[in-house]
Amino acid sequence: MARHEHGDMMPTTPVRRTAWPASSSRPVGTPLQPSVVYAAESPDRLDDLYEGRDRGYSYAREAHPNAEVLATKIDALEGASGGFVVGSGMAAVTAALMGLLEDGDHLIGADQLYGRSLRMLGTELPRLGIATSLADPTDVAAMEAAIRPETKMILIEVVSNPTLRVADLDGIAALCKRHGILLAVDNTFTTPRAIRPFEHGADIVIHSVTKLLAGHSDATLGYVVARDPELNARMLGFAVTLGLTASPFDCWLAERGVYSFELRYDRAEENARALADHLHGLPGMERVVYPGRTDHPDHNRIDALLGTRTGNMVTFEIAGGREAANRLVRAAQNIAFAPTLGDIGTTLSHPATSSHRALTPEGRAALGLSEGSFRVSVGVEPAELLCAEFEAAVRAAAGG
Template structure:
């Protein structure tokens, strides 16, 4: 018996099937013959060979997100930024130009300012709420535009239709990061986007226990280029994280709807509290892009609320210490509410002057609203904000 312990035991057969998707952590898959392996690699037969190139749990998850976004052929990556990198670095070449929204996620901005130029890709930024400003920033070498529909963390709403028309007329690929809005609010490919990106880590998975990304293009050849780049550089998703994220998707609609309703209530309750400078929520009448949000998103204005208090860093510290039951963490989309301080997390790499240009100060906070009872959540924030103002 000891001589055979290292031999793999065949999986037990069953006339019934598992209700839950099996977790398949295998790194490698054994083929029947060299001819059979050829058939897999050349597309004549389905199958897996090496997990860096793909595995069942990633494909199950990608197929579900494909269905949500109305796309096909998307794939899962090891993180949201890996998905952004697969889109940009997998397509662009030295001498190309990419135009980004000037309020992208902090690490996306860092990729634009540091990593892409290092590889010879030219970059530029412009205001995504103004299609004319985007048009003015386009160069003859521009090959891609990268935007978020709702920006992080100032919650400005991009002129998606204007930018999509601009990209179509100029023959430029439009990549949209749909992490904040999710397909529950909008499917960017239905509105002219060529590439759709997600940090699955956030709302889709929803429990802060899986780090993943997703990217898909409407054009199969573009999908193949991005997937080839991701496979070559090893931007591989963990089977266990994919399994966790798939489980999270089953409650996604319920979580999103409850968190969105809580966000509406919280945004209204925050307004007018002592020391409150401003509250930003796309569903409020005083939001600078309210009309565009209504046209694009309807009532699906999301679970994110941003606010700014007086008092600078000292007040910010008082607020966080008083909000003991609200996780102060640089994430979003968790089933529970989290609080983030952009100046020390997502946008810490920017200078104070650059943060100020985006409308961010030491008193700016971003709230990813969860599914707690709304009254409890509002009471906790009211107490913390009053403590910050004391």
């Protein structure tokens, strides 16, 4: 082996790994570290890593630098400590629910949740012996009526997907505290820009980082954190064992998105207010739901809980059923019709054929969703452009 001038051994064959170059300066941009494994100096040093006497990495399924950097940034946004990143938003839901619940436990879910969360509660958890039921998150009395002796957790979204109903977070948190039940809050829609659930009594906070936090539809990730370090360790152990691993590349992309998150959120929220007001009263428009409007069914609670932070999501319903829905989407050619949200650009989705397609028509109707229901994730384009494009599309849908 030859030596570099600084004394490190230089490999005599390109097959051997080369040590990372030493430097008295540091990179401004976070390096991407895709390595699956990390070499230790000795078995003793590896013991030190695994037993917590030293910091470092051994295997990327357990931890890697890009995930840690991203998790630390989201911790700061949420006012949390020790959160971790996993491979998707549903992986975060899975880590929280399956990492903390066991055979014989009971979970209460809000009756208005993301479609796959509802599927997990309705199909996957019961087959593993975890009983579930649903209750209205806007009604604390309904939540309390659903509690059983074996109830261990309640799962809610602050603002529901896609109906935009606002949970009585403070009331449910107080209920959970009285009964010794864990409260898990999916904060994907609202984000810590609007609310920090830990400040309102939540025990667990969940994010689909894929959405507003990353913000560019190019990284699929989730994040979860518990207030109690012991619960956090249980969730993390479960996630590592089941391989709910986050890709270093996706973490690197998402970190770049987080740098502009607050700017994107503020602009998109401003646009959403303008779009919701513009859509109201257009021909063929049955209803518009936006938390910032005084006609929202939970408006009084919104003032106390969210203030002016009413988000970038707008839902609306047009008359005419599926045919009118098809006409609207075809007319909105410059707006991506895609089952996602939180992109820097505006996207349009149709719950009946995407997020809530697994539900029966009767099940969707119970949530207030019809073939004419749409969800808009408002982006940062000029507001006047969005208003003009949606007006043209709505008029095309109504015109037949």
